[in-house]
Amino acid sequence: MSYPHTNQKESQLAVRVRESDRNAYNTLFSLLWEPIYTYAGSILMNEALALDLVQEVFNTCIVGNTGIERLQTILKGYIL
Numbered sequence: 001m002s003y004p005h006t007n008q009k010e011s012q013l014a015v016r017v018r019e020s021d022r023n024a025y026n027t028l029f030s031l032l033w034e035p036i037y038t039y040a041g042s043i044l045m046n047e048a049l050a051l052d053l054v055q056e057v058f059n060t061c062i063v064g065n066t067g068i069e070r071l072q073t074i075l076k077g078y079i080l
Contacts, residue, residue, distance in 0.1 A: 009031075010028065010031060010032070013027055013028040013031075014028060033054055033058065036057065036058065037050055037051065037054045040054060
């Protein structure tokens with residue numbers, strides 16, 4: 001499976017997360033949380049809301065099988 005807006009490492013980790021690999025989840029979260037948080041924080045101007053949003057969006061996209069490729073679209077939808 002390929003994800004157009006991610007690099008190969010992130011795509012491989014996302015596949016492993018869907019296979020219930022907890023280490024892959026932790027690694028992927030570590031790679032992605034800061035850019036997502038920075039983006040959310042720049043729009044929301046509220047640190048607590050941005051942190052909550054990152055967790056919600058990450059879980060929806062990665063754990064909920066929505067797909068990592070939709071992460072940016074869903075994030076924008078929550079904010080707007």
